[in-house]
Amino acid sequence: xxxxxxxxxxxxxxxxxxxxxxxxxxxxxxxxxxxxxxxxxxxxxxxxxxxxxxxxxxxxxxxxxxxxxxxxxxxxxxxxxxxxxxxxxxxxxxxxxxxxxxxxxxxxxxxxxxxxxxxxxxxxxxxxxxxxxxxxxxxxxxxxxxxxxxxxxxxxxxxxxxxxxxxxxxxxxxxxxxxxxxxxxxxxxxxxxxxxxxxxxxxxxxxxxxxxxxxxxxxxxxxxxxxxxxxxxxxxxxxxxxxxxxxxxxxxxxxxxxxxxxxxxxxxxxxxxxxxxxxxxxxxxxxxxxx
Numbered sequence: 001x002x003x004x005x006x007x008x009x010x011x012x013x014x015x016x017x018x019x020x021x022x023x024x025x026x027x028x029x030x031x032x033x034x035x036x037x038x039x040x041x042x043x044x045x046x047x048x049x050x051x052x053x054x055x056x057x058x059x060x061x062x063x064x065x066x067x068x069x070x071x072x073x074x075x076x077x078x079x080x081x082x083x084x085x086x087x088x089x090x091x092x093x094x095x096x097x098x099x100x101x102x103x104x105x106x107x108x109x110x111x112x113x114x115x116x117x118x119x120x121x122x123x124x125x126x127x128x129x130x131x132x133x134x135x136x137x138x139x140x141x142x143x144x145x146x147x148x149x150x151x152x153x154x155x156x157x158x159x160x161x162x163x164x165x166x167x168x169x170x171x172x173x174x175x176x177x178x179x180x181x182x183x184x185x186x187x188x189x190x191x192x193x194x195x196x197x198x199x200x201x202x203x204x205x206x207x208x209x210x211x212x213x214x215x216x217x218x219x220x221x222x223x224x225x226x227x228x229x230x231x232x233x234x235x236x237x238x239x240x241x242x243x244x245x246x247x248x249x250x251x252x253x254x255x256x257x258x259x260x261x262x263x264x265x266x267x268x269x270x271x272x273x274x275x276x277x278x279x280x281x282x283x284x285x286x287x288x289x290x291x
Contacts (some may be wrong), residue, residue: 012040014255106153110157112289113132126146142181257271
């Protein structure tokens, strides 16, 4: 069980904080504010934040093997150079779906970038998952939903966890060596009143953590899909966690102010902050995208 309650470690006031990722080469946590069009870097050792403006909604950020980063803008996958703050287009998988935007991503052990899209209006089932590796980007072949989240991969890279947020379901799909998908089964269903499952993350024991948007908590499920624990927060919208620190034993959680009225914001002054807590387990070493 976690040893400490979540604490705000960075007052950022994100409208829609998302996509936290610990970058070991940088000894820092990177994350985005989708609706605020911002990329953030947090150095916990120095307690320092840096921020960059993005040219539109930015769903995720991951490190790449050239020492830079890939980011998911609404217009497509771009390369991002923090030294100059510049963005250069790499691939636009959904130029034919202008109402969509990118929402979440992860990197597989083989360096493949997996990411999902969603209907920006959160209505149509137009969100798909994609795999981008060594210059080739292809749709994964999973069913379309309105809001995708994840995916996340098992420690051995053989299982792909992906979330249908509005459907309140987390699915698990077998992943073939060539990156194609196999059989899909229901991993977990979030009950009514507990919020919506947001970004998933896998720990070193193969257990899945999910933020609960509107649920005031994050949850940990074992590899069989059994609920192990729930960590309560002082804010309603927890979007995703990432394991960081030199030992990967600190859990960082992004949160959001999106959807909260003035009364709720008054009652939740820490909404949109970056939180940290002791999860009682280590995370997985992050991978570098080869795109």
